[in-house]
Amino acid sequence: MLKAVNLAVDLIMAHFNSRQDPEEKIRLGNSLLCTTISNLVLKQLYPAIQNILQDGLKAYKLDLITGQRRNKLWNVVEATARPGVYEPIR
Numbered sequence: 001m002l003k004a005v006n007l008a009v010d011l012i013m014a015h016f017n018s019r020q021d022p023e024e025k026i027r028l029g030n031s032l033l034c035t036t037i038s039n040l041v042l043k044q045l046y047p048a049i050q051n052i053l054q055d056g057l058k059a060y061k062l063d064l065i066t067g068q069r070r071n072k073l074w075n076v077v078e079a080t081a082r083p084g085v086y087e088p089i090r
Helices: 002-017 022-029 035-055 073-080
Strands: 060-063 067-070
Touching: 002 022, 002 035, 022 035, 035 073
Parallel strands: none
Antiparallel strands: 060 067
């Protein structure tokens, strides 16, 4: 499973390392301008990370009110995400 993540990261790094100009690298990271980065993230990186997270995910979670509740990968994402407004790093 980790090999798939390593491969995806290597492909993404190679994508950005193909150019030296910082402005060109910004363009390479914009999925609206460069569909290659979208494909690398959505078809390589995301499935690899999803497989790792789902591997250890229990099928059900105990809930005090409803008893057993189906556990989903999105619950993990919500639990680890910081609420608030996204502010890009400059």
